Amino acid sequence: MTMTAQYRPYRDEDCVDGTETEHIGWPDHEPGVQIYEKTTEEIPFNVRRRRSLFMLIIVSILVGTICFFTGYFTHTSHSICINNTAALFKSNQDEDITIRAKLLDRIDSLRISRLAREFSSKPHVAGSDEDVRLAEKVQNFFIKNRLEHIQMKNYSVLLSLPNPSKPNFISIINNSGKQIYNSLNISTPNYEAFCPYSPPGIVTGDVMFVNYGRPIDYLQLQELFNTTENIFKGKILLAKQYHVPASEQYKYAMIMNASALLLYPDPLHYNPRNESPFPDSEWLPSDGIRSDSIFWNGAGDPQTFGLPSNGHAFKDLMEFSDQISIPTQPISYEQAAELFHNLDGMEVPADWRGGLNLTYRVGGMKNHVKVHLEVHNVLQNRTINNVMGTIRGQIEPDRYIIVGNQRDSLSYGAVDSATGTGTFLELVRVFSELVKEGWRPRRTIIFASWGAEEFNLLGSTEWVEEMNKILYMRTVAYVNINMLVTGNDTLSVEASPLLYHAIFNATKEVLLPKTELDQRPENFQTVYDKWLTGEPIMRNATTLVLNQNITSHLKQLGLKELENFHRSDLHQFRREESAEPGSILKTYLSSALAEIRPNVRPLDMFGSYAPFVSMAGIPSIDLSFVRRNYDTDPLENDEYERISFNHMPYPLLHTQYDRFETMERFIDPEFRYHQVAGQVMSELIRDLADSLFLPFNILDYAQLLKDFYLKSTQLHNIILPSFDQNDHNLMNQLDMKSLESAIHNFTNEAIKFHARQDKIDIKDPLAIRRINDQLMLIERQFLDHRGIPSNNHRRHLILSPAETASSFNALETEGLFPALLDELDQIIGNAFRKDIHHSLVRLQKHLPILINTIQSAAELLAEI
Template sequence: MGAAALLLYPDPEHYNPPSLGLKPFPSSQYMPSDAIRHDSLIWNGLGDPQTPGYAATSYAHRLPLQSLHLPSIPVQPISFENALQILSRLDGSKAPKAWNNGSNTTYNLGPGFRNDGNSNITLHLKISNQLVNKTIYNVIGSIRGRVEPDRYVIVGNHRDAWFNGAIDSAAGTAAFLELSRVFGDLLTDGWRPRRSIIFCSWGAEEFNLIGSTEWIEENMKILHGRAIAYINSDIVVIGNGSLSVAASPLLYHTIFNASKEVPNPNEEEGAKTVYDKWLISYPLMRNSSGMISVKRNAFDSSFDVDNDLFNANQHFAGEPNESGSLLQTYMESAALQTRPKVRQLDMRSSYAPFFTVAGIPALDITYTNVNDIKSDANQINSMSNPLLHTKYDTFEVIDKFIDPQFKYHKAVTQVLGEIIRDIADSLFIPFNLLDYAQVLKDLYITLHIHTESILANNGIKIELLDSAIKNFTSAAIRFHLNQDKIDFTDPMAIRRVNDQLMLIERTFLDPNGLPRNMMKRHIILSPSETDPPYDEMFPGLMDEFSILLHQTGNSNVKSWTWDVIRAHFSIIVSTIQSAAQAISDVI
């Protein structure tokens, strides 16, 4: 296009909407016009772009810079205040109405500047950026487990920030350090977890998740057979309304239990616990027709599970429940028709490579203002607090507007502590496979509703996917049934069950990744590569349908895309079937 440079500015419509009529910081949390927002232009979750898929060690082979798709022109963030001076002087056709920036100034699209009697305007850009390699550091500490020291519960936080970074991520660092102190004190008092806990302070997260990604790549082969879960402590508090969680389905049960143990930090509200407020703020109401189900005697005469449990609409009572059955507890939990909504994992923090590349269950929790993500409950982004990544992300913002008594920071840290303790110290790894079965069914229902006829017309039998998910559901129930019957005095039997639970997330990895991104190997949970046309669907299929919707008149693209859809559909079916076999009885 012949562009000489790219200038990025924060649009007031997103960061300080004029319709609200609010004064900017320091009178509110909204962005002043002189604020400059900084981000890494490269943000694909692949870490160091010169060593894709491999650790960026001192001895690593690095791709030459000219082979990378790096920007070839300067890219510079500026404030809206400065941007307006440029926009108001542009010549050419009028900007679309939808591009209105919330100011009273209308502007054109260029090229060039208007001649209003002044001399010709020339824009000069001077930058001081240098493209150099720098050494970054991860700081790692650990508590050795007493029974299974080779099984790791990983806790992480990034300590780097743009400017002051009070919210992102000094607050997360404070929670992380407090957790390490508390578990260290417990260790001094004689307590030691069943499994090892690894504390990781990541460097260079703001530069494309380099710290956590390169650590994953360096330790992939070890982590494959030892990592249980990853717990992230990043933007832990961005508001004072409710907990908001993004997580792998395997961690739902633990998160729900942990949030029930922590009192609601706002004592004036009717909700007694963090869970109760979360449920009120972000309820997920599910239709009973879309719930997983199992018929009595589905396998053999010894398999006798009351299918009425799937009609239960009550809170689970703990682990195990009053009947002593772990299976019944998990079934009741998975069958709740109203429970807190859990967001889909994205690529926005250090947890991304854990689940997309390594297949390690991950979670991220944040206390947020309820209205921040009400309209889009699948995402917490920079606009949840307009001051993030600017010089105004300071302690004053937290102290004045968000959490002056730090009681919400305390609550989040307590929830994180309960999650870590539960995963690290429970006899069985507390993964409810039925939550995963329900997520798979939810994804199938979305696919069925939107694409059943078009899939059938193109030779794809959607019932094969339905069958694979039913097989996984049946295998999950039988797995937990056998878990109830295990001999607790047999350490090898316990180890076998825990190994199957630990490895189940890895079965959803495909070495070739998504069709549009081979580095995203988790074909169930990886975020879509495109602007998704539907709410929730298998990401690889979502990408291809998005392309089809935008290429309806291009027969060549259409034919090639359907070939990709057929191939990826078969991989999804095969992967889910393999996951069912992975939790079946060991021969």
Template sequence: MSAQYRPYRDEDSCDGVENDHLNWNDNEPGSVQIYEKTTEDLPFKSNRRFILSALGVISISIVIGFIIGYFSHSQHTTCIPNISVALHSTKNENLRIRQRIIDNVRSSRIEAFVEEFSSEPRLPGSARDLYLIKRIQDEFRRNSFDKVETKNYSVLLSLPDEENPNFVEIIDSTDRKPLFSSLNKVQNDKNKWSPFCAYSPKGDVVGDIVFVNYGTADDYQLLQDKYNITFDGKILIAKQFHLAADEQVLWAQSRNAAALLLYSEPADYVDDKRSESQLPDDAVRSDSLLWNGLGDPLTPGYPSTHYALRVSAVAMSVLPKIPVQPISVHTAYELLGLMGGKEVPKEWAGLFNFTYRLGPGFQNTSLKLRLKVNNKLVNTTISNVIGYIRGDVEPDRYVILGNHRDSWVNGAIDSAGGTGAFLELVEVFGGLVKSGWRPRRTILFCSWGAEEFNLIGSTEWLEENYKTLYSRAVAYINADIVVVGNGSLSVDASPLLYNAIFNATKEVPNPDTNDEHTTIYEKWLNSFPIMRNSTQLIIPMNYLKNHFIKDEIDDYDSEIFEGKNDDLIDRIEGPSLFQSYLNSATIQIRPNVRQLNARSVYSPFFTFAGIPSLEMTYISFLNPKQQTLFSLPPIHTQYDDFKRVSSVIDPGFKYHKAVTQIIGEIVRDLSDSLFIPFNLLHYAQVLQDLSSALQSRLLSLNSSQGVDLNLLNSAINNFTKAALKFHYNQEKADLRDPMSIRRINDQLLLLERTFLDTNGLPRNIMKKHVIMSPSEILHSYDDTFPGLIDEFAILSRSDLKGQNWDIIRAHFSILVFTIQSAANALAEI
């Protein structure tokens, strides 16, 4: 008999029959063995021809009857794993599920979830937070999730002292009598709370005030060089916009300031269509001053379990050293209007109807500014709630969808909107499970706690499960701030997820029915296109012409990367999946996908664990290049409420619905496709783009100091060739062989991890991803490798240029090695 594949254990009973289940969870990539190959002849005892014929007919009937019966009944969860895996391990996904997900998303349910979750502030560990934890647990159970788990961690938080609120006042230095006082209490229709900067130390500071614009390095340098202003012992006041609060306090500390006040300048939030600010006078925002990617400051690098060692000395070393307090637009108006000193540079002035001045101090020199901060550090139990939908074929492969539950205030945008999308997909996927559908891989729905403080909930869970997730996590999809406007889509993603996001947005209709673009992809492409020069495309056109058309894949040589041809890709006579990947990676105009940043929940998953990550937000066209988490008008203020979302941002919640549909399709694609839908050629193109940017950077420095770009380009070329060969062989794989499918998926799953370096970036050992970790130095997005761009930024201001070049050369060699290692990981053997 010819060679065939059979299960090791071939019991063929279904409902009600006890059997040993395959323990997929104990297997790591490449180690699962379900099938063995056999060439043995089937034994037959009788020589009677009619008995043979009868047995043949009976056997065929049984097999046909079993298959018909198996596929006709809707629930396979009680079938023993051997039979289920044998029938489904080589079966592709049911694409009809895609349309069911898109059709089943309801904007009315999303709206109801957002209204419920944004009705009150929800600080970690509060009574409201505890109620919502149970609420999410109930949603998981009601929707027939296979497992519901609550993970608790004891962490260090910082909260305002409600009995002793923080305040700012102007006093007469002779008798300390307050002439103006602003208690930091804010109230809306239902709630009262105290805006604060988490982890600001206590302090009672009196001194002169200095205006420092946005508090960037350039702002301080200008004040020092041109205006001869010193900052020692001064209380600084800065606009909140270009930098996050934690970055602003670090710069203030570096200049020996005594304290820092933060306010939102109305001029930064002007709607060009109406020429007026979107920021009310009493708006004041809260922020965390700790944002270092370590989660709980007492347990850096390890989960804050009950048995963990707390390292208070480490925590104290990373916490801010000076008091910091946010103030309202109105309070800023009162303080800035009384300031003395020289007039500010023209470009620093805002919308207030007076002359902005730098200080130091007030026009009346007998007046001083007093800041009193009474924040307290508290040990708090926080909770993550995890719901599992077990995969039918590869249950040990995890697609993770996350949303953070906490907020400073009501938090309708940040992040009840994401919670609405999250819980709606719980409903949709739960309905599919109830109807008998199962994804190929396990889906985890994760509700995080204490994310606003330092991404604490997700970071602690990642630290606790790091070794498991390293070998099993397919991707992390974040759903937090999903809608802030009705302009177009903005996406941050790993290159491995470009394919999934492009395909998903092509399936979801444009929610703006008055727009000419029919799908979200078309609108996104029209709004934020990125154009590539054909000479920078990585696909070796001469090689394709000479080899792929002939159905050959061997005989690589360096010359294949020399000529290129724009239109040849459309004429390739090749396999469909391979050609699709080529077309997607070499298209010259595509929607812009932003680099991943350090401000989102996905950051530790990507930069520390190498898990491909993605986040998307529907944004307005108000300063789209500046729309970051800390520059959106109502974020973290009392005006981030349900009324604003439902009446101004997204009436009818049709944009929330659209983003939910996209996320749902991406989760389905990643969890149910036969092959994990990662297009490695997108990564090859990104590497090429980063190398070109690095070359421009070196040219601008007029020096390479031993950095040989030929070595980098050679490694990138090797990765590109390996990716081409990998996808070509993937197309030719024997789809009847489940182990062949598993091997390919293992290589795809672990590819992102090959870009990690155990020693981390030169300026941050916790950031392991040497290709696309966010920069430690620059707050803006950059287009080259983070470990190098940080050193170049320091080089431009450093007197220790020789030492910087030593670091650059060392990290460059690591970069080349890492990319070559990624190429090697794609080999078959």
């Protein structure tokens, strides 16, 4: 027995087992012991066990409580601290729609304006001290707003920069070698115009004007001179800058064996009304020079094609050197006028004339003068910085929504892209506030500030090359935030087809600025209304994925619950579904079969989204409010199913005059349209990150494929008679029937997939995950590891852009289906007299790959 000391009242009969206990007296002087005595008694084992257990429980509760409160008040992310039961429950819940209003209400135009002003206060070319300072500012902003996993990803890349001790210039010299004009006499402080990646070189020779420097322009000049010989060899070519990328202009100048290329912004496009230019308006002054990179192949760092440019990368310039051979320099239209005054030869065709008040001639030179060009650009390895921050998803943390913004510029870069950076950081602030208040998205949101985007998209490309395998498995979508506002006539959206439905919904939720609402009728309230009115698509019902006999089509698929669905019901379905969510299939059918809806443009691959789409097969989107330019009402012309609108380019883009004052005074004075653009983006991001099912309408992809098939078949039948017998046979051997069959299978599987989605048990988290995985992986199916034939760095067979600028877009696909367009350009335009037979052979080889890719996508959608 163990002897235990305890305090107890003094009572003889108070014994545990009824036996008398020996008492020990207490000192008389000890206070308070008169009625108590200290005893030593024998405690039974079962009583001790009960008491020990009771004490253990009490101590455990106390320790647990102390630990809980200590952990709670030192931990900031309580919303992710849920037990397995709660996680299971939450995994079946759809998005919290109340978050939408909070996001829309909190986007602050004044905050966007202040950030835009700071990020455009100085030139910040990639790799410069100012660029590093702004990267650190973004990082500190992420820290202040408590993003998670904040890091600065650095890459050592090859940049092309002006030589500070030897400026680039052009001059005109007479036959005695004396300079009669020198562009160095006209310069802008803190701005050195150049074409990134142009090699250095000194050239003296004759100038020839080639309009925009497209294949059709070279062919037209040969016809004017009535020759098939290369009349461009050794010439300094002069071309307008407008819509045609500088990289394409450069490529064709190289093919023509020119000695150099000069690019200028003609006032026809950059000041068409001959108004007082900046600082009195947003039009380009006569000394404005637009700097554009001439190397843009979508592969990132020229030294490490296909690999991230980190510390252990093998670097080799051989492939890059093969693509760059002649010096190129941008000049102002004031400098171009000096050249035109000295050009001789025939006048240009009427549609080649620009906005200069002079006679446009083709060239050569008057009075035996020559043009002298010196380019002294230098290649330097510099460190560039991507800044990353994360909001971790609560239910699916391994599914990513990536939101990216370009940070660098070739000058002050207010519109491109400090105003975008301001909006991007405002989104970071607002989403972070909601997380602090207890909300957390279902999926992870990654915010990324890209460096060196003006140099072949280095920042985003290097990161995608480094993270490609992880991004392939985990990324849902990429949302690009760049030039959000260059006008306010209409919205322009470029997106993967899977994101059409999500952006339609987001624009329906956001109201236009109040100043515009005051001027509009009641039925013109939302961004969607403005977009639909400003840039509609009109589609012929016979070309839609489902024809008029939709009931029998659905019946054949075994979808009996939709046998009563008719095209006449579309308007009613649209109205019902916008008011209250219902059938996913009905909603997606009504959207995909709409005969008039806003135009969504193909991604042109000149933004940060390019590597996400063309390398990793990740659905991407980019949008901006723009100035619209067309002569007639777009709805008057019913001859075309798709109308491409000519958006006026921002005239000060990439020039020394892209400054904050332009936005503040002329384009968006109170930053209301930036606020609205931020609201649209916030709703899009919220929907992608928090919806139970990914909001991807696969029928929009089916429609894109069918449009392509119909137009390619029509073209096939038109051009077939023009071939000789051998090539006629080759063209006939193209397996168009199998292509049609693959697209038909894809469409049917898409309908059945969305029908199954309607019936899924949302109490089953694995079933939800399975549906979302199929949706996420659809875009990946259109990748091919070999790449497109003309550029193996671009692997998306549908959405990668064509590598050649067609003399005309025969398929009206705006650059989609690149491999086919590249070969058809050679066949139809025969721009550079290449062998048509070889192009037909390449078409024969590529078409089966495309067919197999589409069929693979159909099989992915099949029931598991």
